[in-house]
Amino acid sequence: LMGSLVTEETRWRWIFYINIPVGLIAVIALLIFLPANLSIRTSAWNGWKSLRQIDFLGAALCTTATICLLSGLTWGGERISAWTSPQVLGMLVVGIVLLVLFLFAERKASEPILPLDLFQNSIFSVGAALSLLQNMILLGLVLYLPLFFQGALAISSTSTGLIMTPFSVSMVIGAMLSSQIIGRLKRYRAVGIVAALIMSIGAFLITLMTPATGIALAIGILILTGIGIGPFFSLPMVAVQNALPADQLGVSTAGLRYLGQLGASLGIAIVGTVVTSSVSSNLTKQLPTTSASKLALSTSLQHGFLVVLIFALIALVATFFLREIPVKATQEEFAQEQVDKEPAKEPIRA
Structure with a gap:
């Protein structure tokens, strides 16, 4: 509704500017109201070791495959004859190949996305x-x-x-x-x-x-x-x-x-x-x-x-x-499930 009013009274580009104050309000609300502690323990930061475990290759392949496939579909829909054009066919083929490579990369990644x-x-x-x-x-x-x-x-x-x-x-x-x-x-x-x-x-x-x-x-x-x-x-x-x-x-x-x-x-x-x-x-x-x-x-x-x-x-x-x-009724059930899976720690001997 706000976008319709903005479109009629001003230029359509102002529709995207509406998201700026809304986004800032959301960020401020998260900083104020989002609890800083977690009921379930997460893995600690281990410097470069943690950074190396990030699946950068999977993220890159997934992003480029999605862009290629969506670009091919969008260009092909502009007119019927476009489906046989080299640009559309090329984007679709490249997108499919990248998608297959993404699946292989996810099988090999230590921490796949x-x-x-x-x-x-x-x-x-x-x-x-x-x-x-x-x-x-x-x-x-x-x-x-x-x-x-x-x-x-x-x-x-x-x-x-x-x-x-x-x-x-x-x-x-x-x-x-x-x-x-x-x-x-x-x-x-x-x-x-x-x-x-x-x-x-x-x-x-x-x-x-x-x-x-x-x-x-x-x-x-x-x-x-x-x-x-x-x-x-x-x-x-x-x-x-x-x-x-x-x-x-x-x-x-x-x-x-x-x-x-x-x-x-x-x-x-x-x-x-x-x-x-x-x-x-x-x-x-x-x-x-x-x-x-x-x-x-x-x-x-x-x-x-x-x-x-x-x-x-x-x-x-x-x-x-x-x-x-x-x-499951409460988050405590998830936390208890995680605790039950952890191996019991041996007592520290003097």
Whole structure:
């Protein structure tokens, strides 16, 4: 909403400046409120030995592979003929090769940024898939729903921001409700299935929206979809952290966050490729004014929303494979688990 107001009143670049004061407030809040001590002991800093254990090679390969793959997908989506161009094919091939090298590097690294043995745990694998898919769905909607409202329904950017606000609020509500239910029941699988079902129904209804869709109905559909998306902000993390030992919580959390960010980038690239491949380039540069052009833009966006629906259905299927383990009640249980794994120290003799 703030971005819409800024866009209408000033230049669009000011949208990015909004993050500066918000980021500073977040840093100050962390310095004030984040506890300095940890209940679970972490490994001490050992100078250059610790520095050498950082997986610089894995990080470099992962970053360059992601950039190459996303660049190829983005360039290929600009027009249909671009898929056969040397630039697109080259970026995709290089990205795949770098991804394979990254997997080999992770097997050899002493402290890999993404330990591949985590995927031997079925709960982590399903949780990673859900985190990836949730962000693909979210970014696919957040990026192209405003274009639908402004282009197909001829709504201003500020009004579009107001329409998208209930979508954001409903995701927060869905996340809060799911957390409370999981906390009471100590179960997460049923919550995930219900949330994925609601998300899939909402995504299906979005594919049916046309220029004739009323604003009130569109808001209702967005609220339903947001309630389904919201639980997956925390549910994969709860399931994974509950299933893995305490010494793997840090790397598993980082792995889920990375896959979530990767999902966001893939969602934008894949949905964007589908939309731009099926719409005239003029409609992506200038909002349509005639009924025929509005219908053409709506049809192209529906193709992108159909891809989002496929992502949602895959997530729904994945939740049925999410193995359930009763949720651990307190952090002390994690700490006790870590203590139990440590070898007993021999008494010091005089």
